[in-house]
Amino acid sequence: MNWDIERTQKTPIYQSIMKHITQNIQNGQLLPGQKLPSERKLAAIIGVNRSTIVRVMAELEAKGIIKRQQGSGTMVNDDKWGLSQEPVVDWHQLIQGQQTDEHQLLMTQIKEKSQEEGVIDAYTGELPLDLVPAFDLPQSNWRDFIEADKNQDALGYFPLRQAISNLVAQDYRFTLPVEHLMITSGGHQAIFLIVQALLNSGDAVAICQPSFLYALNLFQTAGIRLFGVPMDEQGMRLDFLENEILKHRVKLVMLNPTFQNPTGTTMSLARRQALIKLCQTYKIPIIEDDAFGLLPFDKRTNVPPLKKLDPQNVIYIGSLSKIIGSTTKIGWISAPLAVLEKLSIARQDLDLTLSIFPQVLANYALSDVTFQDKLASLRAQINVRMTYFLxxxxxxxxxxxxxxGFYVWLKLSTDTLTKKQMDAFLSAGILCLPSFVFGDKTPAIRLNIARLNRDEIKRLVEKLQELKQVGIC
Structure with a gap:
């Protein structure tokens, strides 16, 4: 096959190579199942760096045009490519994504079951209405919001950024400069922007195993490879992390070290310091998701965030959604100015506008003189529920x-966790998430105890004990 690539100044060379391969598949020069030259050989033939070919192959694989098999090399995807001038898009694969049918079916069953009376909802990752702090809002009109919008720039509403900076200074005793803060529509948008702006298809990210990050489709959609790192009682195992860094050229380490979702584990101070040292050695940034950091049961035992220990190399994500309700959708990112600028541009390119309304409401809440008292009351109430359950x-x-935080990671006495067992949980009226959703094979379930009142907790424990007696859990 002819590997003369048409080169133009306006088109990056990797895109020209991708176009060349795709066109040759379309016109039948490359046939389904046909093996391509190795990356090293192809780089020599075309006259480019091997890294360019690696990127080409990663993007073509993400699009389903080629496929790689260990020991067999890279080959044209064995479907309808090459049979016509206009290849047929595999809509089923595109819609289905990376999740298995079993996962999708389970989520559908849980959501349907949640509409029934009397179920125990330990699944939903939010506070119940009776625990959401109530704040009195000042009288305002439409013009007030229009006026407030004048205080918003590409990084968000300035008074809210200042209020968040003050909150962190009060609770954590360290400073997040206002100019280094960007408001987002919740913590998930913060993660989405980081993936879009800082990662490319094929990049490797190290995360904890188990982790809620496995449940987010955005990584699969972007072609990001997630590598799970086992945990112990002190958090992410750094010996395993270093192995992943050396094997897979990890680009980012992403974790929530405080009241981790789903296990509730908090990384020790010594482990945090060692993690920072390891990532500094390999020059790998850390993404710290601190969604539950404001909810310690005893503030005297609180461990400082990674951002406080290493302000320059940690991108910090915070959120108010776990405190004042998810409908407000307020999160934030603290990062170096150059990173924030790139994230801001990505948000504008994706047209992810940031409404002034939830920002003003969140600022009202944080500026309320009773905020700290209500936050302390919330912590105490969750602690009472958690203690009662345990x-x-x-x-x-x-x-x-x-x-x-909210969650208890309950390990089952069985050797496995199957769909049949999950069906039994649903039949008993227990809504929870299984370990395999979080990328873990350990038979365990995540329970949101903060969401349950005293009566629901009692019924939950009774039902769990009944299911254990019949060998379900």
Whole structure:
């Protein structure tokens, strides 16, 4: 096959190579299943760096045009490519994405079950209405919001950024400069922007295993490779992390070290310091998701965020959604100015506008003189519910005792966790998330105890004990 690539000044060379390969598949010069030259050989033939060919192959694989098999090399995807001038898009694969049918079916079943009376909803990752702090809002009209919008720039509403900076200074005793803060529509948008702006298809990201990040489709959609790192009682295992860094050229380490989702584990100070040192050695940035950091049961035992320990190399994500309700959708990113500029441009390119309304409402809440008292009351109420659950469950199950946040990671006494078992949980009216959603094979479930009142917690424990007696859990 002819590998003479048409080169133009306006088109990056990797795009020209991608176009050349795609056109030759379309016109039948490259046939389904046909093996392509190795990356090294192809780079020599075309006269480019091997890294260029690596990027070409990663993007073509993400589009489903080629496929790679260990030990067999790279070949044209064995479908309808090459049979006509206009290849047929595999809409089924595009819609289905990376999640298995089993995962999708389970999520659908849980959502349908949540509409029934009397179910125990330990699944939803939000506070119940009775725990959401109530703040009195000042009288305002439409013009007030229009006027407030004048205080918003590409990084968000300035008074809210200042209020967040003050909150962090009060709770964590360190400073997030206002000029280094960008408001987002919740923590998930913050992660989405980081993926879009800082990563390319084929990049490797190290995360904890288990982790809620496995449940986010945005990584699969962007072609990002996630590598799970085992955890112990102190957090992410750094010996395993270093192995992943050396094997897969990890570009970012992304984790939520405080009251981790789903396990509730908090990374120790010594482990945090060692993590920072390891990432500094390999020059790898850390993305710290601190969604639950404001919810310790005892502030005296709170461990400082990674951002406080290493302000320059940690991108910090915070959120108010776990405190004042998800409908407000307020999160933030603290990062170096150059990174914030890139994230801001990505948001504008994606047309992810940031409404002034939730920002003003969040600023009202943070500026309320009762905010700290209500936050302390919220922590205490969650702690009461968590203590009641753990006291009732006793020695019947193995579960980590979290020092804050919403979740309990309850390990089952069975060797596996199957769909049949999850069906039994649903039939018993227990809504929860299984370990495999979080990329883990350990038979365990995540329970949002903060969401349950005293009666619901009692019924939950009774039902779990009944299911254990019949060998379900």
């Amino acid at each position: 006291d009732l469950i006793g020695q019947d199950f193995t579960c980590h005792r979290p020092a804050g």
